[in-house]
């Protein structure tokens with residue numbers, strides 16, 4: 001209750017000074033006034049907003065407290081179940097349970113610590129978007145390396161992206177999957193929102209595609225397959241990405257792919273274009289565009305590829321982004337569902353095999369027109385040698401929503417003949433199509449180099465102990481703060497070294513089967529030689 005009072009304090013309504021006018025005066029007819037004038041009883045809009053914000057804050061906080069208790073219980077149950085199945089000695093069981101409790105205590109301590117940008121040392125910039133930047137950073141207290149995404153609040157507000165940014169934080173916190181970039185924590189200060197994520201040093205698919213020009217069908221099958229699993233995992237949680245593109249497909253140290261950048265989609269505003277405009281001949285093989293300009297000359301596959309590559313990065317960093325992978329129903333703002341992500345998959349698959357996306361044009365607006373008019377613009381260049389199955393799958397993804405594969409679930413796509421023989425549940429354990437070169441934890445060779453300008457380096461004026469007193473939260477971004485259990489690392493848990501030693505006995509064969517089936521080879525290796533791998537690997541959901 002005390003805490004509730006404190007929260008209410010944050011949103012305390014301004015009390016009106018009592019004036020004689022608020023007193024109930026007898027009415028002229030002698031009856032006591034039963035009604036006060038409307039403007040004295042009805043709270044102002046600002047007050048209503050504050051009340052609503054306070055309500056949202058309190059409800060969210062309680063919900064999170066309950067969720068966190070529930071998760072703690074689940075972690076304990078999961079461990080107990082695993083221990084029971086593993087036939088581990090009683091002493092070992094006790095050690096592991098003690099370990100979990102210690103980790104929980106450390107996690108709770110971490111929860112109480114208000115995190116801020118000055119808990120991290122900012123290092124090399126690895127990405128730049130319309131709303132901010134991404135750079136690797138080192139947590140000062142632990143030395144761990146993460147990727148820090150920093151988004152400018154004012155820019156998010158100006159572009160009406162507040163709901164999107166909340167959706168991104170919610171999805172990352174909620175969906176716990178191998179195919180989704182892991183979020184460790186999120187916080188804010190008065191100017192920025194921050195997401196602290198796992199650093200995926202393999203670079204992004206855009207960079208890989210620019211280096212390789214085209215992929216073989218086997219290589220493409222691996223990445224398209226992993227993208228299918230990633231899309232499926234977010235759809236299972238009822239999220240739609242809407243903006244899946246190679247820049248948002250990141251590669252981990254082993255070359256496996258993870259989906260990132262949720263919610264910050266920037267569809268081109270095509271609302272001023274009528275559907276009839278799209279039906280006018282404006283292809284570069286046609287005579288004139290609808291805007292009267294001469295159509296671009298017809299290019300060979302090689303010429304088109306070079307043209308695309310010259311423009312690609314510029315498009316990626318432009319404020320509107322590239323529309324090349326956006327589904328027609330999203331562009332037309334007709335109302336759309338999860339199927340739009342399967343369209344994007346089709347466009348990415350086309351690019352992997354042909355070298356550039358299917359509706360690429362010199363002007364983004366012209367690309368939009370081609371997408372909406374896909375029936376006449378979807379063509380495979382003669383020079384590109386695609387198997388019949390590959391063409392068939394692309395055509396079944398780049399089509400009307402009703403006919404689109406995936407509309408009735410990811411299994412429809414998985415069952416397509418192009419994927420014949422793929423072992424879906426082993427894909428993330430397989431050797432990747434390309435293993436990125438990564439020399440150490442700070443290696444950024446798989447990313448483009450970004451020039452640092454003075455205002456890009458995070459300022460230290462907002463750091464220091466006094467930052468806790470700054471008004472870091474505002475109603476627009478309430479509830480943004482989050483911490484994942486996995487932010488707690490073994491060596492931070494007091495007394496863990498001793499417990500580890502105790503449970504560092506040689507592994508019994510029975511225990512082997514208890515490795516978390518989903519975890520990748522790296523985490524398996526880390527767990528070798530101890531029973532610690534029995535601990536719940538994931539915190540949330």
Ligand SMILES: Nc1ncnc2c1ncn2[C@@H]1O[C@H](COP(=O)(O)OP(=O)(O)OP(=O)(O)O)[C@@H](O)[C@H]1O
Nearest residue numbers: 126127129130134147197198199200204247261264
């Ligand atoms: N966790 C990560 N690990 C490694 N690189 C990352 C990570 N997150 C982002 N990046 C890099 O930063 C780039 C931009 O990231 P992201 O797309 O999330 O930012 P954004 O500001 O939302 O960009 P956009 O304008 O595309 O929406 C990515 O293409 C990728 O190269």
